[in-house]
Amino acid sequence: xxxxxxxxxxxxxxxxxxxxxxxxxxxxxxxxxxxxxxxxxxxxxxxxxxxxxxxxxxxxxxxxxxxxxxxxxxxxxxxxxxxxxxxxxxxxxxxxxxxxxxxxxxxxxxxxxxxxxxxxxxxxxxxxxxxxxxxxxxxxxxxxxxxxxxxxxxxxxxxxxxxxxxxxxxxxxxxxxxxxxxxxxxxxxxxxxxxxxxxxxxxxxxxxxxxxxxxxxxxxxxxxxxxxxxxxxxxxxxxxxxxxxxxxxxxxxxxxxxxxxxxxxxxxxxxxxxxxxxxxxxxxxxxxxxxxxxxxxxxxxxxxxxxxxxxxxxxxxxxxxxxxxxxxxxxxxxxxxxxxxxxxxxxxxxxxxxxxxxxxxxxxxxxxxxxxxxxxxxxxxxxxxxxxxxxxxxxxxxxxxxxxxxxxxxxxxxxxxxxxxxxxxxxxxxxxxxxxxxxxxxxxxxxxxxxxxxxxxxxxxxxxxxxxxxxxxxxxxxxxxxxxxxxxxxxxxxxxxxxxxxxxxxxxxxxxxxxxxxxxxxxxxxxxxxxxxxxxxxxxxxxxxxxxxxxxxxxxxxxxxxxxxxxxxxxxxxxxxxxxxxxxxxxxxxxxxxxxxxxxxxxxxxxxxxxxxxxxxxxxxxxxxxxxxxxxxxxxxxxxxxxxxxxxxxxxxxxxxxxxxxxxxxxxxxxxxxxxxx
Amino acid sequence: xxxxxxxxxxxxxxxxxxxxxxxxxxxxxxxxxxxxxxxxxxxxxxxxxxxxxxxxxxxxxxxxxxxxxxxxxxxxxxxxxxxxxxxxxxxxxxxxxxxxxxxxxxxxxxxxxxxxxxxx
Numbered sequence: 001x002x003x004x005x006x007x008x009x010x011x012x013x014x015x016x017x018x019x020x021x022x023x024x025x026x027x028x029x030x031x032x033x034x035x036x037x038x039x040x041x042x043x044x045x046x047x048x049x050x051x052x053x054x055x056x057x058x059x060x061x062x063x064x065x066x067x068x069x070x071x072x073x074x075x076x077x078x079x080x081x082x083x084x085x086x087x088x089x090x091x092x093x094x095x096x097x098x099x100x101x102x103x104x105x106x107x108x109x110x111x112x113x114x115x116x117x118x119x120x121x122x123x124x125x126x127x128x129x130x131x132x133x134x135x136x137x138x139x140x141x142x143x144x145x146x147x148x149x150x151x152x153x154x155x156x157x158x159x160x161x162x163x164x165x166x167x168x169x170x171x172x173x174x175x176x177x178x179x180x181x182x183x184x185x186x187x188x189x190x191x192x193x194x195x196x197x198x199x200x201x202x203x204x205x206x207x208x209x210x211x212x213x214x215x216x217x218x219x220x221x222x223x224x225x226x227x228x229x230x231x232x233x234x235x236x237x238x239x240x241x242x243x244x245x246x247x248x249x250x251x252x253x254x255x256x257x258x259x260x261x262x263x264x265x266x267x268x269x270x271x272x273x274x275x276x277x278x279x280x281x282x283x284x285x286x287x288x289x290x291x292x293x294x295x296x297x298x299x300x301x302x303x304x305x306x307x308x309x310x311x312x313x314x315x316x317x318x319x320x321x322x323x324x325x326x327x328x329x330x331x332x333x334x335x336x337x338x339x340x341x342x343x344x345x346x347x348x349x350x351x352x353x354x355x356x357x358x359x360x361x362x363x364x365x366x367x368x369x370x371x372x373x374x375x376x377x378x379x380x381x382x383x384x385x386x387x388x389x390x391x392x393x394x395x396x397x398x399x400x401x402x403x404x405x406x407x408x409x410x411x412x413x414x415x416x417x418x419x420x421x422x423x424x425x426x427x428x429x430x431x432x433x434x435x436x437x438x439x440x441x442x443x444x445x446x447x448x449x450x451x452x453x454x455x456x457x458x459x460x461x462x463x464x465x466x467x468x469x470x471x472x473x474x475x476x477x478x479x480x481x482x483x484x485x486x487x488x489x490x491x492x493x494x495x496x497x498x499x500x501x502x503x504x505x506x507x508x509x510x511x512x513x514x515x516x517x518x519x520x521x522x523x524x525x526x527x528x529x530x531x532x533x534x535x536x537x538x539x540x541x542x543x544x545x546x547x548x549x550x551x552x553x554x555x556x557x558x559x560x561x562x563x564x565x566x567x568x569x570x571x572x573x574x575x576x577x578x579x580x581x582x583x584x585x586x587x588x589x590x591x592x593x594x595x596x597x598x599x600x601x602x603x604x605x606x607x608x609x610x611x612x613x614x615x616x617x618x619x620x621x622x623x624x625x626x627x628x629x630x631x632x633x634x635x636x637x638x639x640x641x642x643x644x645x646x647x648x649x650x651x652x653x654x655x656x657x658x659x660x661x662x663x664x665x666x667x668x669x670x671x672x673x674x675x676x677x678x
Numbered sequence: 679x680x681x682x683x684x685x686x687x688x689x690x691x692x693x694x695x696x697x698x699x700x701x702x703x704x705x706x707x708x709x710x711x712x713x714x715x716x717x718x719x720x721x722x723x724x725x726x727x728x729x730x731x732x733x734x735x736x737x738x739x740x741x742x743x744x745x746x747x748x749x750x751x752x753x754x755x756x757x758x759x760x761x762x763x764x765x766x767x768x769x770x771x772x773x774x775x776x777x778x779x780x781x782x783x784x785x786x787x788x789x790x791x792x793x794x795x796x797x798x
Binding site for chain 1: 688690691694695697698732737759760770778779780781782
C-alpha cells in the first residue's frame, strides 16, 4: 500500500515528535516514581504542554500560511477579472493544493463563459449602435442629476457640439433657453415614468442653431438608476412647408375678405418671420411712393428677451390665429422706427439699388462692407441681412428687408429663395389690393352715374334687369353668329358638308326664335300701362317674375322660397301689370335684405279671395304705421323717387284688391287680397 | 395632346365650341353644368377648363371654387355672356375672363396664351 506523501509528511512532522514526547513523558513518570520527585513530575508536565503548543503554532504558521497565500492570490486575480491561473506546483500534496487546483479549473470555466458573453455583448453593442446611428431623430440621455451621459453623433453635428465635451453638461448649458414645457416634461417623466410627447418645441442651441422639434421624453432604469431619454424629431422643414402653405392661403383670403392693407402687410411679414425656427427673426417692408421707399410694416421682437418670449411659445402652424391676434403685440419700437423711416430713391443706397435693379442683396458684414453706408448700418444694427425687391410684372413696387438679429444664425441660400418666393407672392397681393381699390372706385362711379340716370322706379327696375336681358340676348346671338361663321367655313365644300350646314342653319333658326321670345318678354315691361283683363293664374305671374330676377337674387346671394298653392283659382287681371306688382315688391325686399337672407312668396285660397304674401328677412320699416310706404313719393333710399310701391297700390286698387304691409320679427310681410270672380 | 374641358349648359353653344376647338387641334371634353365639370376634373386630367357662369345645378363660380380647391394649378377661363361678374372676387381666381362673342378668336388666343405661359 502506497503511503501518500502528505500522510508521510504529517507522520514525520507531527505524529513522530508527539510520539517521542509521549515516550519521554512516560520515561520521566517512571523515574519520578522511583525517586519520589513529584515536583519534577509537575514541572515536566508544564514543559511538555509548552513544547506541544509551540509545535502547534509552528505547524499552522509555517506550513499553511504560505500556501493559503497562493489561494488568496488566485482569488484576487478572480476579482480583477483574470480567470486563467498559472499552474503552480505546490510542493506538499495537501488539501490546499487540491483547493487551488479546483479554483484553477473553475477559473478556466468562468473564463470561457465570460469570453463567450463578451463576444455576444459586443455583437449587441454593434447592433444597437448601428440602430442609434441609423435613426434620423436625435437623442440624448440624461442621468438622475439631469446631466447628459450620452448624445448621438447627429445631435452633436446638428447643434455643433463636441461629442465628448457635451458629456456631464446640463441641458440648460447647451440650449439658450429651455422652456417650462420641456422642464416640466422631464420632471413628469422622472416622476411618473410615463412617456411624454412635446410637439413643436423650439430649441435654440448656444451655438445659435435652432430647430422646431417634437420631443419624446421617457424614463428608463439603467443599472438601478433612473435615466431620461429625450428623442428629438426635427420637424422644422415640415412645419415650415405647412406654415407657408396655410400662410399663402391666409394672404389671399385676407385680401379677398377686403381686410385693411395693414393687416395684409402684417400677414405677409409674419410669413417671412414665422417664429425663429422657421424663418427670419425680423422683417421690414418698404413700399415705393415714386420718390422714396416708405416704411409700411415691420414684424419682429425688439429685444432678445422678447424674442425668447415669443419663441418659447409653441409655434402655431395655423396663421389664422396668429394674424387675427393683435397686430402690434411685439416689436412696437421696431414698427415705430420703420413707420417713421423713408429712404429717398435718388440716394444710391443698397435699398434703392435693390429696388431699381430688381436684385437680391445679401450683406454679410454691414459694419465693414463699404456699400452699406453708415446710415443703413445704424438703422439695421445687425451684421448680416438681406434685401429682396417686391416685383410685379417687370417692375419693383418696394422691398422686404430681413435679418436674424437675435439668434444670429447665418442666412442660407434656401432662406433667401424662400424670401424671394414670398416677396413675389406679397407683391402680387399688394398689387391686387391696389387694383381692388381702383375697381371699387370705378364701380362706385358707374353706380353713381347709373343711379343718376335712372329717374323713375319703373326705369330703375328695368335698369336692374338690363344686365339679365343683355345676357338673355347675347347668348342666342353668340350661338347664331358662331354657327353662321361655321356655315361660311363649311360652304367652301357644300356637297361634302351639306348635312352639317343644314344642322347649323336649324340651330340658328331655333336660336332666333328664342331671341324673339325673349324680346317680346322684355317688351311686355316697357309697354304703356293699359289694362288688359284676362283670366290669369297668379302663380304663373310669380314664376315668370322670379325667373326674371333669378340672376339678381343669385348675385345678391338671397335665397327665394316659393310656397304656391297648386289649384289656385284664376283671377281676372292684367298679366303684365300683375308682374309689375310682384316685381316691384320683390325689388323692394331685395333692397332691404342682406346677402344670405331669404325672400318668401306664398299663395292660397282665402274665403272667396286669393291671398298673396311676400315677405323678407330684411331691415323692416321704422315707422309708426308701416303702410305709409305705399304713399307716393315716400322713400328711404338715397336715389329713387318713391313711386314703386305707390304704383303697386294703384294697380291692386284697380283690380279691386287690397294691399297691406306689417313688420315681422325680422323683415316685413306684404299681404295682397284679390277677388275671385263669381 | 392638349386636353380641354368645356363647361356650358347651352347645348348648341357647347357643341359649337367643341367643334371649333377640335379644329384647332385640341382634345375637347364637354360638361353641361358645374357639377358635371367637378366630377370630370376628379377623374380626368385637363390642361385647361373653359367655364360658363350661369348654369343649372351648380353655377360656374361655385364649380370654379370647387375645382381650384382640388387643384390650384389647373388653368380656368371664365367664358360668359355676363360682363358684370368681372367685378366678382371669385372670378379673379380664374386665369382669364372672356365675354362671349360671335367671334371665337379672343377665346382661342387666350387659351393659347395661357397654355404657353403655363408651359414655360
